[in-house]
Amino acid sequence: MSTSYGGTSLVVYYGLKASRVLEELLASAIIASATHQQVTLFVNALDEAEAESAQRLADYFHHLVSKAKEKNVALKACFSSRHYPIIGSDHALEINVEDHNQKDIALYIEDKLIGMKVYTGSTRQITRRGLVEELTQQANRVFQWARLTIPLIKQKILEGESIDEIRDWLHDVPAGLEDVYVYILNNVIADGNRDQSFLFFQWLCLAERLLTVTEMRYALGAKDSEKALCRSLWEKIHGFIEDDERMKQRIKALAGGLAKVVSNGPKQHQETIQVVHQSVNDFLRTKRLALLSSYTTSASDPLIDTDKIISWCQGTLY
Structure with missing residues (x-):
């Protein structure tokens, strides 16, 4: 047990050390560049990091700008963020976009x-x-x-x-913005789409990465399958959406404007689905998946049935 614990501690130690080395290398490279020309760093959507990570990043860039000032080099940093508990600086200017x-x-x-x-x-x-x-x-x-x-x-x-x-x-x-989200869930998404919309938003908000349009087609079919199927059998499931073009039309109906398809390259399979704004994801995960759940035909079921989700994930290993 002690050996295992020691091995784990060693991995963590080296992981943190490597992170600091990378931070120092980046800082050195930026300051070296700023000695020859003015450098402005733009950090977008800082609020989308976890609170601790966002504050640590803000501290890092504030420190970097201060270090550059001491060396008399031209370096500026600009953060964009929603209102968020990010550590400020006595010398920083703040612009409220609204x-x-x-x-x-x-x-x-x-x-x-x-x-x-x-x-x-x-x-x-x-x-x-x-x-x-x-x-x-x-x-x-x-x-x-x-x-x-x-x-x-x-x-x-x-x-x-x-x-x-x-x-x-x-x-x-x-x-209010969140009230508009509630209005869309209540009034824009049609009653006949409630069940599939709830499933769609679960996949969208709980997936570890963005899903492609193709992956979402199979994910939505997973509710009718508890085991992995070969592709030909999967496509025979009742209600299976047969192509990506139809899936993109369904996304408009299921999302009510809260999600969109984004192209990440020239090929169709590179199209992914994402919420229109990070606040939508925060809103659904913290509050309103429950609202969608209450509208479904199986409203008596738990909001997030982990056994079902695991079963669906296993079923989509096509």
């Missing part, structure tokens, strides 16, 4: 509404202008709110609703 993005949100909304043909003549412009102003105000400086709401408006126009009717509908759309 204090400066009102005009950008208005431009985004106006651009998306240009192609919406509801009225003709001068009244069309007046109506659109009023809708842009109302949407901008209701977005309350949260770009993600506007991004999620615009597709819902487009759908209503396709269904023949007038802009006046849409403006009336907006009064029922909540202003």
Whole structure:
């Protein structure tokens, strides 16, 4: 036992030591480069790291900038993050995007509404202008709110609703971002899609890595199989989605705008599925998978049945 424990400790020790060596090498390389030219580091989405890791990274870059200042070299670092308990610096400047993005949100909304043909003549412009102003105000400086709401408006126009009717509908759309997520789960995802939507979001939020569109097709079929099948038998499962194009259409219906397909290369199998924003993943994992579960036909089952998930994972080893 003692030998095993000692071996484990040695591995951890060397792992930490290697990490520090890499940090020092990176710092030396950056400062060396900054002696010849101004270097600006951009660190995006720092909040997507775990709290401890995010704070450690912030400390590392703050220390690096201070070290560069002592050596009189031109080095700057810029972090982007949601509001988060990240350690600051006495010399750092802070910009709250929501204090400066009102005009950008208005431009985004106006651009998306240009192609919406509801009225003709001068009244069309007046109506659109009023809708842009109302949407901008209701977005309350949260770009993600506007991004999620615009597709819902487009759908209503396709269904023949007038802009006046849409403006009336907006009064029922909540202003808070998480409240919009709840609204989508409650009202946008159709009742007939609830079971599959719950399964879709479990795979999306709990998978260790992003799943491809093809992998999601087989994952959704796993609920009807408790063991691995050969590919030909798998594709005979009732309700199996036979190709990626149809799967991408189903994702629109199952996700309600909360997830999207992202291309990672020229080949179709390189298309992966991800949430539209990290806050969606946080929201679902911490709170609202329970809400989706309550809508399913098997609502009496536990929220996350680990035995079922293990069985599904084994079943998808195709």
